[in-house]
Amino acid sequence: MSKLCDVIVVGGGIGGLAAALAINDTGKSVAVFEQAPEFGEVGAGLQLAPNALEVLDRLGVKEELLKYAVFPKRLVLKDVYTGKEVATLDLGEGFQKEFGQPYIVVHRSDLHRVLYEACQKRDNIQFFTNSRIQTAEQDASSATILLENGDKYTADAVIGADGVKSNIRKLFIEDEPVNSAYVAYRGTIPIEEVPNDITRDDVVMWIGPNLHLVQYPVRSGKLFNLVVVFKSYDATVEDWGTPDEMFKRFEGSHPQVQTMLKFINRQFKWQMYDRNPIENWSKGNITLLGDAAHAMLQYLAQGGVQALEDAWCLKEQLEEKDNYEEAFKEYEKIRVPRATMVQRSARKWGEVIHAEDPVLIMVRDALFERHKPTDYHVVDFLYGIFKKDKASVK
Numbered sequence: 527m528s529k530l531c532d533v534i535v536v537g538g539g540i541g542g543l544a545a546a547l548a549i550n551d552t553g554k555s556v557a558v559f560e561q562a563p564e565f566g567e568v569g570a571g572l573q574l575a576p577n578a579l580e581v582l583d584r585l586g587v588k589e590e591l592l593k594y595a596v597f598p599k600r601l602v603l604k605d606v607y608t609g610k611e612v613a614t615l616d617l618g619e620g621f622q623k624e625f626g627q628p629y630i631v632v633h634r635s636d637l638h639r640v641l642y643e644a645c646q647k648r649d650n651i652q653f654f655t656n657s658r659i660q661t662a663e664q665d666a667s668s669a670t671i672l673l674e675n676g677d678k679y680t681a682d683a684v685i686g687a688d689g690v691k692s693n694i695r696k697l698f699i700e701d702e703p704v705n706s707a708y709v710a711y712r713g714t715i716p717i718e719e720v721p722n723d724i725t726r727d728d729v730v731m732w733i734g735p736n737l738h739l740v741q742y743p744v745r746s747g748k749l750f751n752l753v754v755v756f757k758s759y760d761a762t763v764e765d766w767g768t769p770d771e772m773f774k775r776f777e778g779s780h781p782q783v784q785t786m787l788k789f790i791n792r793q794f795k796w797q798m799y800d801r802n803p804i805e806n807w808s809k810g811n812i813t814l815l816g817d818a819a820h821a822m823l824q825y826l827a828q829g830g831v832q833a834l835e836d837a838w839c840l841k842e843q844l845e846e847k848d849n850y851e852e853a854f855k856e857y858e859k860i861r862v863p864r865a866t867m868v869q870r871s872a873r874k875w876g877e878v879i880h881a882e883d884p885v886l887i888m889v890r891d892a893l894f895e896r897h898k899p900t901d902y903h904v905v906d907f908l909y910g911i912f913k914k915d916k917a918s919v920k
Protein backbone atom coordinates (compact mmCIF):
# COMPACT_ATOMS: atom_id res chain seq x y z
CA MET A 527 0.00 0.00 0.00
CA SER A 528 1.39 3.43 -0.85
CA LYS A 529 2.28 5.74 1.97
CA LEU A 530 -0.15 8.58 2.76
CA CYS A 531 2.32 10.66 4.78
CA ASP A 532 5.07 10.31 7.40
CA VAL A 533 2.86 10.35 10.51
CA ILE A 534 -0.86 9.68 11.00
CA VAL A 535 -2.52 11.29 14.02
CA VAL A 536 -5.77 9.64 15.14
CA GLY A 537 -8.05 12.25 16.73
CA GLY A 538 -8.31 15.95 15.99
CA GLY A 539 -8.80 17.31 19.51
CA ILE A 540 -6.46 19.74 21.21
CA GLY A 541 -3.87 16.99 21.72
CA GLY A 542 -4.05 15.69 18.15
CA LEU A 543 -3.78 19.12 16.55
CA ALA A 544 -0.93 20.22 18.83
CA ALA A 545 0.86 16.98 17.97
CA ALA A 546 0.30 17.53 14.24
CA LEU A 547 1.80 20.99 14.48
CA ALA A 548 4.74 19.88 16.62
CA ILE A 549 5.56 16.88 14.42
CA ASN A 550 5.23 18.97 11.28
CA ASP A 551 7.80 21.36 12.77
CA THR A 552 10.33 18.54 12.44
CA GLY A 553 9.78 18.49 8.67
CA LYS A 554 7.50 15.46 8.62
CA SER A 555 4.23 15.32 6.72
CA VAL A 556 1.14 14.57 8.84
CA ALA A 557 -2.46 13.43 8.32
CA VAL A 558 -5.06 13.94 11.06
CA PHE A 559 -8.08 11.60 11.12
CA GLU A 560 -11.16 12.75 13.05
CA GLN A 561 -14.33 10.75 13.60
CA ALA A 562 -16.60 13.81 13.75
CA PRO A 563 -18.06 15.43 10.59
CA GLU A 564 -15.93 18.49 11.29
CA PHE A 565 -13.05 19.62 13.45
CA GLY A 566 -14.25 21.40 16.58
CA GLU A 567 -14.51 21.51 20.36
CA VAL A 568 -17.27 21.62 22.93
CA GLY A 569 -18.69 24.94 24.12
CA ALA A 570 -16.90 25.35 27.40
CA GLY A 571 -13.87 27.00 28.97
CA LEU A 572 -10.34 25.83 29.51
CA GLN A 573 -7.77 26.99 32.03
CA LEU A 574 -4.26 27.11 30.64
CA ALA A 575 -1.39 27.27 33.10
CA PRO A 576 2.12 28.53 32.25
CA ASN A 577 3.29 25.06 31.21
CA ALA A 578 0.64 25.15 28.46
CA LEU A 579 1.52 28.69 27.42
CA GLU A 580 5.18 27.75 27.08
CA VAL A 581 4.33 24.99 24.61
CA LEU A 582 1.89 27.20 22.69
CA ASP A 583 4.58 29.87 22.53
CA ARG A 584 7.10 27.38 21.15
CA LEU A 585 4.53 26.18 18.61
CA GLY A 586 4.09 29.79 17.48
CA VAL A 587 0.38 30.10 18.33
CA LYS A 588 0.45 31.86 21.68
CA GLU A 589 0.08 35.43 20.41
CA GLU A 590 -2.94 34.52 18.28
CA LEU A 591 -4.59 32.74 21.21
CA LEU A 592 -4.00 35.65 23.57
CA LYS A 593 -6.37 37.73 21.41
CA TYR A 594 -9.24 35.65 22.81
CA ALA A 595 -7.88 35.03 26.29
CA VAL A 596 -8.73 36.42 29.70
CA PHE A 597 -5.97 36.95 32.27
CA PRO A 598 -7.51 36.18 35.66
CA LYS A 599 -6.08 38.04 38.64
CA ARG A 600 -6.29 35.12 41.07
CA LEU A 601 -7.22 31.48 41.53
CA VAL A 602 -9.64 31.44 44.44
CA LEU A 603 -11.11 28.60 46.48
CA LYS A 604 -14.32 29.62 48.26
CA ASP A 605 -16.45 27.79 50.77
CA VAL A 606 -19.63 26.86 48.90
CA TYR A 607 -21.86 27.66 51.88
CA THR A 608 -20.34 30.78 53.45
CA GLY A 609 -18.59 32.29 50.41
CA LYS A 610 -15.45 32.71 52.54
CA GLU A 611 -12.20 32.65 50.57
CA VAL A 612 -10.30 29.66 51.91
CA ALA A 613 -7.25 29.90 49.63
CA THR A 614 -5.98 32.17 46.87
CA LEU A 615 -3.10 32.19 44.41
CA ASP A 616 -2.06 35.51 42.98
CA LEU A 617 -1.60 35.33 39.19
CA GLY A 618 -0.10 38.80 38.78
CA GLU A 619 3.38 39.93 37.85
CA GLY A 620 5.16 37.85 40.48
CA PHE A 621 3.50 34.69 39.17
CA GLN A 622 4.41 35.45 35.58
CA LYS A 623 7.99 36.22 36.59
CA GLU A 624 8.19 32.94 38.50
CA PHE A 625 6.94 30.75 35.64
CA GLY A 626 7.89 32.87 32.63
CA GLN A 627 4.36 32.69 31.22
CA PRO A 628 0.89 33.85 32.30
CA TYR A 629 -2.12 31.85 33.46
CA ILE A 630 -5.01 32.32 31.04
CA VAL A 631 -8.57 31.14 30.55
CA VAL A 632 -10.02 30.62 27.07
CA HIS A 633 -12.95 29.15 25.27
CA ARG A 634 -12.02 25.64 24.15
CA SER A 635 -13.10 26.31 20.61
CA ASP A 636 -10.78 29.35 20.48
CA LEU A 637 -7.75 27.22 21.33
CA HIS A 638 -8.91 24.48 19.00
CA ARG A 639 -9.47 26.93 16.13
CA VAL A 640 -6.10 28.63 16.61
CA LEU A 641 -4.36 25.24 16.47
CA TYR A 642 -6.44 24.12 13.50
CA GLU A 643 -5.75 27.30 11.55
CA ALA A 644 -2.04 27.02 12.26
CA CYS A 645 -2.14 23.43 10.94
CA GLN A 646 -4.09 24.51 7.85
CA LYS A 647 -1.38 27.01 6.96
CA ARG A 648 1.10 24.16 6.60
CA ASP A 649 1.36 22.58 3.14
CA ASN A 650 1.92 19.10 4.42
CA ILE A 651 -0.77 18.51 7.03
CA GLN A 652 -3.86 16.76 5.65
CA PHE A 653 -7.22 16.44 7.37
CA PHE A 654 -9.81 13.68 7.20
CA THR A 655 -13.23 13.94 8.84
CA ASN A 656 -16.02 11.36 9.25
CA SER A 657 -13.20 8.89 9.73
CA ARG A 658 -13.56 6.70 12.76
CA ILE A 659 -10.48 4.56 13.30
CA GLN A 660 -10.99 1.05 14.55
CA THR A 661 -7.39 0.07 15.16
CA ALA A 662 -3.85 0.25 13.84
CA GLU A 663 -1.28 -2.34 12.92
CA GLN A 664 2.39 -2.20 12.04
CA ASP A 665 5.28 -4.02 10.45
CA ALA A 666 8.98 -3.27 10.65
CA SER A 667 8.87 -0.08 8.60
CA SER A 668 5.29 1.21 8.56
CA ALA A 669 2.04 1.57 10.50
CA THR A 670 -1.45 1.28 9.06
CA ILE A 671 -4.78 2.54 10.41
CA LEU A 672 -8.01 0.67 9.75
CA LEU A 673 -11.17 2.73 9.49
CA GLU A 674 -14.56 1.41 10.53
CA ASN A 675 -15.71 1.74 6.91
CA GLY A 676 -12.97 -0.69 5.86
CA ASP A 677 -10.54 1.87 4.41
CA LYS A 678 -6.85 1.62 5.29
CA TYR A 679 -4.08 4.22 5.27
CA THR A 680 -0.38 3.68 5.80
CA ALA A 681 2.35 5.95 7.15
CA ASP A 682 5.71 5.54 8.85
CA ALA A 683 4.13 6.00 12.28
CA VAL A 684 0.79 6.43 14.06
CA ILE A 685 -0.08 8.59 17.09
CA GLY A 686 -3.27 7.70 18.96
CA ALA A 687 -4.72 10.99 20.22
CA ASP A 688 -8.27 9.64 20.28
CA GLY A 689 -9.29 10.67 23.77
CA VAL A 690 -10.45 8.89 26.90
CA LYS A 691 -12.27 6.16 24.97
CA SER A 692 -9.29 5.58 22.67
CA ASN A 693 -9.32 2.64 20.29
CA ILE A 694 -5.57 2.88 19.72
CA ARG A 695 -4.98 2.43 23.47
CA LYS A 696 -6.42 -1.09 23.11
CA LEU A 697 -3.18 -2.07 21.36
CA PHE A 698 -1.41 -1.53 24.68
CA ILE A 699 -3.89 -2.57 27.36
CA GLU A 700 -7.43 -3.91 27.63
CA ASP A 701 -8.54 -1.50 30.35
CA GLU A 702 -11.71 0.55 30.69
CA PRO A 703 -12.26 4.20 31.65
CA VAL A 704 -12.70 4.51 35.44
CA ASN A 705 -16.08 5.90 36.53
CA SER A 706 -15.47 8.70 39.06
CA ALA A 707 -19.18 8.91 40.02
CA TYR A 708 -18.82 12.67 39.51
CA VAL A 709 -20.63 14.48 36.75
CA ALA A 710 -19.94 17.92 35.27
CA TYR A 711 -22.47 20.32 33.77
CA ARG A 712 -20.56 22.86 31.76
CA GLY A 713 -21.18 25.62 29.30
CA THR A 714 -20.94 29.35 28.71
CA ILE A 715 -23.46 32.17 28.96
CA PRO A 716 -23.26 35.73 27.62
CA ILE A 717 -21.50 37.92 30.16
CA GLU A 718 -24.47 40.35 30.18
CA GLU A 719 -26.56 37.66 31.85
CA VAL A 720 -24.17 37.29 34.76
CA PRO A 721 -25.37 39.22 37.83
CA ASN A 722 -23.09 42.14 38.76
CA ASP A 723 -22.20 40.81 42.20
CA ILE A 724 -20.40 37.84 40.62
CA THR A 725 -16.72 38.61 40.02
CA ARG A 726 -15.24 38.57 36.54
CA ASP A 727 -11.69 39.04 37.81
CA ASP A 728 -10.81 35.60 39.13
CA VAL A 729 -11.07 31.91 38.47
CA VAL A 730 -13.29 30.94 41.38
CA MET A 731 -13.82 27.39 42.57
CA TRP A 732 -16.58 27.06 45.14
CA ILE A 733 -15.84 23.90 47.13
CA GLY A 734 -17.92 21.69 49.39
CA PRO A 735 -18.54 18.06 50.32
CA ASN A 736 -18.90 15.96 47.14
CA LEU A 737 -19.24 19.01 44.90
CA HIS A 738 -17.68 22.11 43.42
CA LEU A 739 -18.51 24.87 40.98
CA VAL A 740 -15.97 26.69 38.80
CA GLN A 741 -16.57 30.08 37.17
CA TYR A 742 -14.52 32.40 34.98
CA PRO A 743 -14.94 34.62 31.92
CA VAL A 744 -13.65 33.54 28.48
CA ARG A 745 -13.52 34.88 24.91
CA SER A 746 -12.00 38.25 25.84
CA GLY A 747 -14.58 38.58 28.61
CA LYS A 748 -17.63 38.21 26.36
CA LEU A 749 -18.74 34.83 27.75
CA PHE A 750 -18.87 33.41 31.25
CA ASN A 751 -17.92 29.78 31.77
CA LEU A 752 -19.61 27.64 34.43
CA VAL A 753 -18.71 24.12 35.46
CA VAL A 754 -20.94 22.49 38.07
CA VAL A 755 -19.52 19.24 39.43
CA PHE A 756 -21.06 16.84 41.95
CA LYS A 757 -21.04 13.23 43.01
CA SER A 758 -24.00 11.21 41.86
CA TYR A 759 -26.03 9.35 44.47
CA ASP A 760 -26.02 6.29 42.21
CA ALA A 761 -23.49 6.18 39.39
CA THR A 762 -24.61 2.70 38.27
CA VAL A 763 -27.83 3.80 36.57
CA GLU A 764 -27.56 4.96 32.95
CA ASP A 765 -28.65 8.56 33.47
CA TRP A 766 -26.58 9.14 36.61
CA GLY A 767 -25.96 12.73 37.69
CA THR A 768 -29.34 14.34 37.00
CA PRO A 769 -30.21 18.03 37.59
CA ASP A 770 -32.42 16.89 40.51
CA GLU A 771 -29.39 15.32 42.14
CA MET A 772 -27.48 18.54 41.54
CA PHE A 773 -30.04 20.73 43.32
CA LYS A 774 -30.08 18.29 46.24
CA ARG A 775 -26.28 18.25 46.52
CA PHE A 776 -26.10 22.05 46.42
CA GLU A 777 -28.86 22.60 49.03
CA GLY A 778 -27.92 25.42 51.41
CA SER A 779 -25.17 26.77 49.15
CA HIS A 780 -24.31 30.47 48.87
CA PRO A 781 -26.87 32.68 47.03
CA GLN A 782 -24.36 33.40 44.24
CA VAL A 783 -23.95 29.67 43.69
CA GLN A 784 -27.71 29.18 43.67
CA THR A 785 -27.95 31.89 41.00
CA MET A 786 -25.46 30.08 38.78
CA LEU A 787 -27.13 26.69 39.20
CA LYS A 788 -30.16 28.16 37.44
CA PHE A 789 -28.23 28.08 34.17
CA ILE A 790 -28.15 24.26 34.27
CA ASN A 791 -30.54 23.87 31.33
CA ARG A 792 -28.08 25.79 29.13
CA GLN A 793 -25.21 23.48 29.96
CA PHE A 794 -24.27 20.06 28.75
CA LYS A 795 -23.65 17.05 30.88
CA TRP A 796 -20.39 15.16 31.06
CA GLN A 797 -20.12 12.03 33.20
CA MET A 798 -16.54 12.00 34.37
CA TYR A 799 -14.14 9.13 33.74
CA ASP A 800 -10.38 8.92 33.96
CA ARG A 801 -7.93 6.09 33.38
CA ASN A 802 -5.55 4.27 35.64
CA PRO A 803 -1.95 5.16 34.76
CA ILE A 804 -0.12 2.73 32.45
CA GLU A 805 3.60 2.27 32.02
CA ASN A 806 3.68 1.37 28.36
CA TRP A 807 2.05 3.43 25.65
CA SER A 808 4.57 3.09 22.81
CA LYS A 809 5.37 0.06 20.71
CA GLY A 810 7.40 0.15 17.53
CA ASN A 811 5.99 2.91 15.33
CA ILE A 812 2.79 3.50 17.32
CA THR A 813 2.35 5.67 20.41
CA LEU A 814 -0.36 7.47 22.41
CA LEU A 815 -0.82 11.10 23.37
CA GLY A 816 -3.16 13.19 25.56
CA ASP A 817 -6.24 11.60 27.13
CA ALA A 818 -5.68 8.40 25.13
CA ALA A 819 -2.47 7.93 27.10
CA HIS A 820 -3.36 9.45 30.47
CA ALA A 821 -6.95 10.67 30.84
CA MET A 822 -7.24 12.43 34.17
CA LEU A 823 -9.91 14.09 36.27
CA GLN A 824 -10.04 17.80 35.54
CA TYR A 825 -9.57 19.03 39.11
CA LEU A 826 -6.08 20.44 38.50
CA ALA A 827 -7.08 21.77 35.05
CA GLN A 828 -4.16 19.88 33.50
CA GLY A 829 -5.61 17.28 31.10
CA GLY A 830 -5.29 19.45 28.01
CA VAL A 831 -2.09 21.00 29.30
CA GLN A 832 -0.48 17.59 29.64
CA ALA A 833 -1.48 16.79 26.06
CA LEU A 834 0.40 19.94 25.00
CA GLU A 835 3.45 18.88 27.01
CA ASP A 836 3.25 15.48 25.27
CA ALA A 837 3.23 17.14 21.86
CA TRP A 838 6.33 19.17 22.63
CA CYS A 839 8.20 16.19 24.05
CA LEU A 840 7.33 14.14 20.98
CA LYS A 841 8.75 16.81 18.72
CA GLU A 842 11.99 16.99 20.71
CA GLN A 843 12.43 13.23 20.61
CA LEU A 844 11.68 13.00 16.89
CA GLU A 845 14.37 15.60 16.32
CA GLU A 846 16.89 13.84 18.51
CA LYS A 847 16.45 10.20 17.57
CA ASP A 848 17.11 8.50 14.24
CA ASN A 849 13.94 6.44 14.08
CA TYR A 850 10.35 6.44 15.35
CA GLU A 851 10.74 3.46 17.63
CA GLU A 852 13.59 5.03 19.58
CA ALA A 853 11.90 8.43 19.64
CA PHE A 854 8.60 6.98 20.91
CA LYS A 855 10.33 4.90 23.58
CA GLU A 856 12.22 7.93 24.88
CA TYR A 857 9.05 10.03 24.73
CA GLU A 858 7.29 7.37 26.79
CA LYS A 859 10.18 7.23 29.26
CA ILE A 860 10.02 10.98 29.81
CA ARG A 861 6.25 11.41 29.77
CA VAL A 862 4.94 8.39 31.70
CA PRO A 863 6.26 9.42 35.14
CA ARG A 864 5.13 13.00 34.68
CA ALA A 865 1.64 12.17 33.38
CA THR A 866 1.17 9.47 36.02
CA MET A 867 2.06 11.93 38.76
CA VAL A 868 -0.44 14.49 37.44
CA GLN A 869 -3.18 11.84 37.01
CA ARG A 870 -2.71 10.69 40.61
CA SER A 871 -2.45 14.23 41.95
CA ALA A 872 -5.72 15.16 40.21
CA ARG A 873 -7.52 12.31 41.96
CA LYS A 874 -5.99 13.32 45.32
CA TRP A 875 -6.87 16.96 44.83
CA GLY A 876 -10.44 15.86 44.17
CA GLU A 877 -10.51 14.10 47.54
CA VAL A 878 -9.17 17.26 49.22
CA ILE A 879 -11.65 19.71 47.73
CA HIS A 880 -14.61 17.32 48.02
CA ALA A 881 -13.88 16.27 51.62
CA GLU A 882 -16.95 15.37 53.68
CA ASP A 883 -15.55 14.86 57.17
CA PRO A 884 -15.96 18.13 59.15
CA VAL A 885 -12.69 17.57 61.02
CA LEU A 886 -10.82 17.02 57.77
CA ILE A 887 -12.41 20.15 56.33
CA MET A 888 -11.35 22.16 59.37
CA VAL A 889 -7.75 20.94 59.12
CA ARG A 890 -7.70 21.50 55.35
CA ASP A 891 -8.99 25.05 55.62
CA ALA A 892 -6.58 25.85 58.44
CA LEU A 893 -3.70 24.68 56.25
CA PHE A 894 -5.03 26.64 53.28
CA GLU A 895 -5.21 29.77 55.45
CA ARG A 896 -1.50 29.53 56.21
CA HIS A 897 -0.67 29.61 52.52
CA LYS A 898 0.45 33.01 51.19
CA PRO A 899 -1.16 33.95 47.82
CA THR A 900 2.30 34.69 46.41
CA ASP A 901 3.90 31.45 47.57
CA TYR A 902 4.22 29.56 44.30
CA HIS A 903 6.01 26.49 45.64
CA VAL A 904 2.72 24.65 45.91
CA VAL A 905 2.14 24.75 42.15
CA ASP A 906 5.74 24.46 41.03
CA PHE A 907 5.41 20.70 40.50
CA LEU A 908 2.78 21.40 37.84
CA TYR A 909 3.58 24.73 36.24
CA GLY A 910 7.35 24.84 36.70
CA ILE A 911 8.40 22.09 34.30
CA PHE A 912 9.99 24.45 31.75
CA LYS A 913 11.79 26.63 34.31
CA LYS A 914 15.08 24.76 33.88
CA ASP A 915 14.96 25.07 30.06
CA LYS A 916 14.40 28.79 30.39
CA ALA A 917 17.22 29.18 32.90
CA SER A 918 19.58 27.38 30.52
CA VAL A 919 18.56 29.68 27.65
CA LYS A 920 19.28 32.85 29.66
Ligand SMILES: Cc1cc2nc3c(=O)[nH]c(=O)nc-3n(C[C@H](O)[C@H](O)[C@H](O)COP(=O)(O)OP(=O)(O)OC[C@H]3O[C@@H](n4cnc5c(N)ncnc54)[C@H](O)[C@@H]3O)c2cc1C
Pocket residue numbers: 536537538539540541542559560561562571572573574657658659660687688689690691692693710712753796798815816817818822824827828829830831832833
Ligand atom coordinates in the same frame (compact mmCIF):
# COMPACT_ATOMS: atom_id res chain seq x y z
C1 LIG B 1 -15.27 19.34 32.85
C2 LIG B 1 -13.88 19.33 32.31
C3 LIG B 1 -13.06 20.44 32.48
C4 LIG B 1 -11.74 20.42 32.02
N1 LIG B 1 -10.96 21.53 32.21
C5 LIG B 1 -9.68 21.53 31.78
C6 LIG B 1 -8.86 22.68 31.95
O1 LIG B 1 -9.30 23.70 32.48
N2 LIG B 1 -7.58 22.63 31.49
C7 LIG B 1 -7.07 21.51 30.88
O2 LIG B 1 -5.90 21.52 30.48
N3 LIG B 1 -7.82 20.41 30.71
C8 LIG B 1 -9.11 20.38 31.14
N4 LIG B 1 -9.89 19.27 30.94
C9 LIG B 1 -9.29 18.09 30.28
C10 LIG B 1 -9.22 18.28 28.78
O3 LIG B 1 -10.51 18.58 28.28
C11 LIG B 1 -8.73 17.01 28.11
O4 LIG B 1 -7.63 16.49 28.79
C12 LIG B 1 -8.31 17.31 26.67
O5 LIG B 1 -9.43 17.75 25.93
C13 LIG B 1 -7.72 16.07 26.03
O6 LIG B 1 -7.44 16.33 24.68
P1 LIG B 1 -7.21 15.12 23.66
O7 LIG B 1 -6.98 15.76 22.35
O8 LIG B 1 -6.21 14.19 24.22
O9 LIG B 1 -8.58 14.32 23.69
P2 LIG B 1 -10.03 14.78 23.17
O10 LIG B 1 -10.24 16.22 23.44
O11 LIG B 1 -10.99 13.81 23.75
O12 LIG B 1 -9.95 14.59 21.60
C14 LIG B 1 -9.99 13.32 21.01
C15 LIG B 1 -10.45 13.48 19.57
O13 LIG B 1 -10.39 12.22 18.95
C16 LIG B 1 -11.60 11.97 18.25
N5 LIG B 1 -11.75 10.52 18.24
C17 LIG B 1 -12.07 9.70 19.28
N6 LIG B 1 -12.08 8.42 18.89
C18 LIG B 1 -11.76 8.42 17.57
C19 LIG B 1 -11.59 7.39 16.61
N7 LIG B 1 -11.75 6.11 16.94
N8 LIG B 1 -11.27 7.73 15.34
C20 LIG B 1 -11.08 9.04 15.00
N9 LIG B 1 -11.22 10.05 15.88
C21 LIG B 1 -11.54 9.75 17.15
C22 LIG B 1 -12.66 12.70 19.05
O14 LIG B 1 -13.80 12.98 18.29
C23 LIG B 1 -11.90 13.95 19.47
O15 LIG B 1 -11.98 14.96 18.51
C24 LIG B 1 -11.21 19.27 31.39
C25 LIG B 1 -12.03 18.16 31.20
C26 LIG B 1 -13.34 18.18 31.65
C27 LIG B 1 -14.19 16.97 31.45
